[in-house]
Amino acid sequence: MDAVAIRDATPEDAEAVALIYAHHVLHGTASYDLIPPEAGEIRGKIERVVAAGWPFLVAELDGAVAGYAYATQFRDRDAYRFTAEDSIYIHPERMRRGLGKALLQALVDACAGYGFRTIIAVIGGAEPSSIALHEGFGFREAGRLTGVGWKHGRWLDSVYMQLELPSGAG
DSSP: OOOEEEEEOOGGGHHHHHHHHHHHHHHOSSOOOSSOOOHHHHHHHHHHHHHTTOOEEEEEETTEEEEEEEEEESSSSGGGTTEEEEEEEEOGGGTTSSHHHHHHHHHHHHHHHHTOOEEEEEEETTOHHHHHHHHHTTOEEEEEEEEEEEETTEEEEEEEEEEEOGGGOO
């Protein structure tokens, strides 16, 4: 793989992030969004995630944003404040180059540094590549919701995977 740089996202990355996400919304099943959000909405998301102190990372390859990952509190109720939910998306022309692994490693490290004790991956469409990526980091399947999303003319499952962070075991 060419040299990849993982860095914190800035609001200026919103256009590139929006383009990557739009591809997955329109052509994939990992996201259950049906209409891609515009760059302004993504800019707001980056700002909210960063303001909360949570990680929002981008992977640069050849000087361009080639993927991104972020973590937010799993649910907005206080009792979930030590549980994160991750999201990772890669530019369609940059897949299968190790970017997902690099981003997930950086995200897991950042989540541990933040103080999260658990990370939940909610994998729409039960995407095999996303499941395999998360399994490679020690995530285990914690549940499956069958036929809960309707997209591209078919019913889709959502797989929940869970990783206990070493710093959060207590």
